[in-house]
Amino acid sequence: MLHVFALVLAASAASAQTSPNAQLVQELLQADPAARHSNNIVQDALLDAPGLIRKYGYPVEVHNIVTADGYIVQAHRIPHGRDANNRPGPRPVVLVMHGLMCSSADFLVLGPGNALAYVLAEAGYDVWLANARGNYYSRRHIFLDPNDREGLEFWKFSWDEIGNLDLPALVNFIIANTGQQKMHYIGHSQGTTTFLVLNSLRPEFNEKFISFQALAPSAYVEHNENKLREIMVQFESVLESVAFSLGFGEAMGGEGWRQIFTALGLTLCNDQSFLQPLCVFAILGAGEIENFNKTMLPVIVGHNPAGAAIRQIIHYGQVLRFNRFARYNHANPLTNLAEYGSLTPPEYDLSRVTVPAYLHYGKNDAQSDYRDVLLLGERLGNTIGVYPIERETFNHFDFIWGGDVRTQLYDKLVDIMRSAERALDQNS
Numbered sequence: 001m002l003h004v005f006a007l008v009l010a011a012s013a014a015s016a017q018t019s020p021n022a023q024l025v026q027e028l029l030q031a032d033p034a035a036r037h038s039n040n041i042v043q044d045a046l047l048d049a050p051g052l053i054r055k056y057g058y059p060v061e062v063h064n065i066v067t068a069d070g071y072i073v074q075a076h077r078i079p080h081g082r083d084a085n086n087r088p089g090p091r092p093v094v095l096v097m098h099g100l101m102c103s104s105a106d107f108l109v110l111g112p113g114n115a116l117a118y119v120l121a122e123a124g125y126d127v128w129l130a131n132a133r134g135n136y137y138s139r140r141h142i143f144l145d146p147n148d149r150e151g152l153e154f155w156k157f158s159w160d161e162i163g164n165l166d167l168p169a170l171v172n173f174i175i176a177n178t179g180q181q182k183m184h185y186i187g188h189s190q191g192t193t194t195f196l197v198l199n200s201l202r203p204e205f206n207e208k209f210i211s212f213q214a215l216a217p218s219a220y221v222e223h224n225e226n227k228l229r230e231i232m233v234q235f236e237s238v239l240e241s242v243a244f245s246l247g248f249g250e251a252m253g254g255e256g257w258r259q260i261f262t263a264l265g266l267t268l269c270n271d272q273s274f275l276q277p278l279c280v281f282a283i284l285g286a287g288e289i290e291n292f293n294k295t296m297l298p299v300i301v302g303h304n305p306a307g308a309a310i311r312q313i314i315h316y317g318q319v320l321r322f323n324r325f326a327r328y329n330h331a332n333p334l335t336n337l338a339e340y341g342s343l344t345p346p347e348y349d350l351s352r353v354t355v356p357a358y359l360h361y362g363k364n365d366a367q368s369d370y371r372d373v374l375l376l377g378e379r380l381g382n383t384i385g386v387y388p389i390e391r392e393t394f395n396h397f398d399f400i401w402g403g404d405v406r407t408q409l410y411d412k413l414v415d416i417m418r419s420a421e422r423a424l425d426q427n428s
């Protein structure tokens, strides 16, 4: 979601000065006759992820998991299905990780029958939806304060830490809780980046996964035609210090922003609003939207963006700028030296990622160019397959919001996961 970068910076700058309040949200909602929306759209925009799961009759557990460096990350578990496979019991586990500025809600907003989390639960999986540190559900730490604008200590992390520290805590917790020694991993976009970080930095984790299902994988950007590249070349090195000195380390997160976006989504993005096309553009850029159900927009905006650290965005900027998939480049090279033992950050060694990998790409995905996905497939230690989505216009957001994503991808994903389980049984 790099294209929202400018918007993010502007919005974060604004958030440093004004704190959105519930009053404004109430006024916005009152100005809009509720009759404009079906009850479901309003409800689903206002409910949080566990609330959505509960509303649709699925079992849900909320787990708060403490990382080695004290962040408290939240996982939402759907232990079994509602209509099929609907009794408790040991089931194959799948850990699902969202993309940049997103949350566990990505895999729920399309609702039962369409959203990935429900499809997996009905197919017989024990579904664990992760939330990365700093997002709406994981904005907590055992002693650091995310709202402290002085030191901003809470916000000094990128997706390197999410892969290196959040994922191990989640994986170890799930193993202890379920007794299952291995699990599938599904990541979307940044959720794939963090998996590569984990298994390249800590290869002992490879054996804990049955398969890696990479949806719109993000690592190499050699073919990315993002205009941000030129901006990053000029400004990347000063972005962090400028952002931190202005007092913000966070991009559009927390309760205040969530309320504002929810209210804006319900009032401006509904089917009757003449501004709906603008909402589409704000969320998807100029992307292809033929299979995107616009009626769902208020629900999507009710859950996105879900916040992130500025450094996560800057770290992607560095990948673009240096054309290297490497660890975070600190502004002061001496910090690099202290942390990595070298003045420039080392590249992630993807040959160390040996989990059976299945890469799924859209041919119209501007954020994860298919040529870079093919390159990743060549460099990973154990690529089993690289799969194009059939529809030519399938883009980055169709993976989570596409009206046809179940038939284009999710059903096939379940088949592939089952075949990976069979392969594992045969080898053991």
Ligand SMILES: *[C@@H]1O[C@H](CO)[C@@H](O)[C@H](O)[C@H]1NC(C)=O
Residues within 6 Å of the ligand: 293, 294, 295, 296, 403
């Ligand atoms: C779009 O979403 C609305 C609200 O969930 C639903 O009623 C409608 O059937 C959907 N349209 C299509 C084409 O799927």
